[in-house]
Amino acid sequence: MNFQVVNISSEYDIYYAISTVRHFMKQLPFSESDQQKVFVSVSELTRNVLDHAYSKGNFYCELMDEGIRFTVTDRGPGIVNLDEVLNGKRKSSSRGLGLGLSGVMRLMDECWIETSTRGTKVVAIKWAGNK
Numbered sequence: 590m591n592f593q594v595v596n597i598s599s600e601y602d603i604y605y606a607i608s609t610v611r612h613f614m615k616q617l618p619f620s621e622s623d624q625q626k627v628f629v630s631v632s633e634l635t636r637n638v639l640d641h642a643y644s645k646g647n648f649y650c651e652l653m654d655e656g657i658r659f660t661v662t663d664r665g666p667g668i669v670n671l672d673e674v675l676n677g678k679r680k681s682s683s684r685g686l687g688l689g690l691s692g693v694m695r696l697m698d699e700c701w702i703e704t705s706t707r708g709t710k711v712v713a714i715k716w717a718g719n720k
Contacts, residue, residue, distance in 0.1 A: 595648040597638040597661075606635050606648040610659065613652040617717035626696040627657065627715050633693055634661040634711055641665050642708070656698070656716040661709075668704040675702075 593609045595602055610631050614624055631648070638646035642665025649660040668674055668690075677691045690711070694700050699714040 591653075592649065592651040595650075597635050597646040597648055597663075598644045600639070602648075603632060603635045603639070606650070607631050609648075609650050610657065613650060613657055616652060617656070619657075619715070619717050623715055623717075630693045630696050630713055630715075631659060633689060634659075634713070637661075637690075637709075638663045638665075646708075653714075655718070656714055658712065658714045660712045662711075664708040667706045668702075668709055671702065671704055 591613075593613075595606045595609060597603070597606070607628055610627055611624070614627065619627075635646075635648055638644065638648075638661065642663030645665070646661060646663035649662075651658045674689065675691050675694060677689075690702065693711070693713060697713040698716050699712075701712045703710045
């Protein structure tokens, strides 16, 4: 199986999501640095589900031929002023590492964010070998 789904509703689920990513990344030639970037990104995004989306969300992880893709979805209130958040002009009271969405955008090779009052979806990709 080249994909895994984790329901995010507690601290334990964050660690399970990171463990899932670690397992998949062992199958491709990711550098130690790229592995850490992915772990931090997964931690930040799943933490956002707990902090901002009423602890209701999902983490989907998929191993691709030359990389790893993960999607985090939630049913929270959406992100107000997304441009400000992505430009680092608005800080969150999150308990994460403080990198937030703008950090994830810098750490991953590709990243898309969709948000509305019905929830948020973030898709991120890291290519093995720094494509």
